[in-house]
Amino acid sequence: MSLAAAAMDTNPTEPRPASATEADLAAARGVLAIESQALDRVAMSLGAAFLAVCDMLEQARGRVVVTGMGKSGHVAVKIAATFASTGTPAQFVHPAEAAHGDLGMITPTDAVLALSNSGETPELQAILVHARRFGIPLAAVVGRAPSTLADTADAALVLPPLREACPMGLAPTSSTTAMLALGDALAVVLLGRRGFSPTAFADLHPGGKLGAKLVRVHQLMHAGTGLPLVHVGTRMDEALLVMTRKRLGCVGVIDDCHALVGIVTDGDLRRHMAHDLLARPIEALMNPGVRTIGPDALAVEAVRIMNEQSITVLFVVADDRPVGAIHLHDCLKAGVA
Template sequence: MAGAIAAADLAAAREVLATEARALQDLAGTLGRDFVAACDLLQRATGRVVVTGMGKSGHVAAKIAATLASTGTPAQFVHPAEAAHGDLGMITAQDAVLALSNSGETPELHAILVHARRFGIPLAAMVGRAPSTLAGSADVALVLPAVVEACPLGLAPTTSTTAMLALGDALAVVLLGRRGFSSHAFAELHPGGKLGARLVRVRQLMHEGADLPLVPVGTRMADALLVMTEKRLGCVGVVDEDGRLVGIVTDGDLRRNMAPDLLGRSVEALMTSRARTIAPDALAVEAVRTMNAAAITVLFVVVDGRPVGAIHLHDCLKAGVA
């Protein structure tokens, strides 16, 4: 009995996914001039893209606004029911409106539609039915193809909201590409969590200035050891007269060369030439990968061969970079 129930559950779940997947394929086939025109309309806004919708469409609209904002297109969600009670003030002549409604007849959207027409605010619609009030009011209407809701009753918004969500993602990604939005800009908007940690740059974690352990060629190990101890990075970089990094002496080098004359020797006698380095704009995760591969714990950060910083494995781990 339990096995039969499980099989039925899985069959129902797979049918939901198959139904929604077919809808997305159909949607992709309908994209054309109206989609490009909607991208043009949203890109021209010098203010924000105001995304709005009611009920399930409202939840999708809020997610679309968040995706746009995080990918370089300033956006915000405005609840249509609150708009008539003062929130219309959030929508300015510099903005563009993206309104969502499966039926195209959502009464709560009326105040926003009138406001947009009154002040000449560009309006794009994402709608499941045309002709409809929303489609007719919009400068550009993205009309979803007829879909079969995955709900067996054919009532709960399922396939239709999935299609809206995917279409919103398509708009956001196209606008991202048009704006030349880079991974560096993405990192600036996503400083928190695991995603933010993956996008941290080396320059954000490196030690620099007075914290940088450097000595010139010819320095005695006694003096180099003092610098190494003071800077507490477990190494010292060796630079030539032009300030270029020519080698590195680590704690491991000291252990491997323990001898009565150690402190009197020069750093060149112990240093590892051609030390591994990294650029300041490299991702910190690249630094971790390099250190792990070489079984080392520190990298000097260089520009044109000259050290501008040093990054330690512990700094990366503390920042959540792994």
């Protein structure tokens, strides 16, 4: 029977035997266990060399140029992206392209972080020579020392002996996981050293779900003429008109110094319904314990407060004065949850 005929005889919808399924799960768990052990060994190996690499990358006046070939190259791309998104300007340079003009991307103000499990990747030679020629700081993440890369680098993170999760011990698995994790460790340490704030993080992540989580209150709040405010002493009939026009389901009460002293909501109107309601002064109904938030707070924090207090609006206060109001519905429309 031909291979094509054999393939046609196979029923692709036939479930795999339970024993085969269990074997698959056992193999997958084994991979994760081996790689977890590898990360533990790498963590225990950190010391002076790690701090030296951190110092070198932090002191770069330009960018951190991350490079590697093959699987190490794919890891290098991710590390460069993580650096760039956490306050350390970085870019990936392909080592094979470097010898054909891309060396111009690496300047004397930069620092190079080169990745190679063997430490003998021939494609890295052009970058290594360029770094030495122009006095560019060179750091390495390498699996073997001594090796060309480890010996050439100013500082090298040498991976401890690791067992690859591949059953043949050939495919880069534990080693690339270790390199990736070391890149994360470097990025987080540099983030802390640079004092990289949540505000700066938000500036670099304006899009997608992550960007929504980093939206600030002032970006969503109602302000100016959209803010429902009345003064102490205002009659409820006038306050009700303001509440209706602003369409936030509440009205804030301010004193002569424009400080927020209370709030009246739709629920308060229902609870105090009486024949003389509209003629009463607003302070007869207002709640003095107004929950507020600052304009620079994250919108997710506003959502948390509103959920905890079972309310739908928070007044935004700066210097003890109301500057806006943020509604739960506006947060949900913006993808903040």
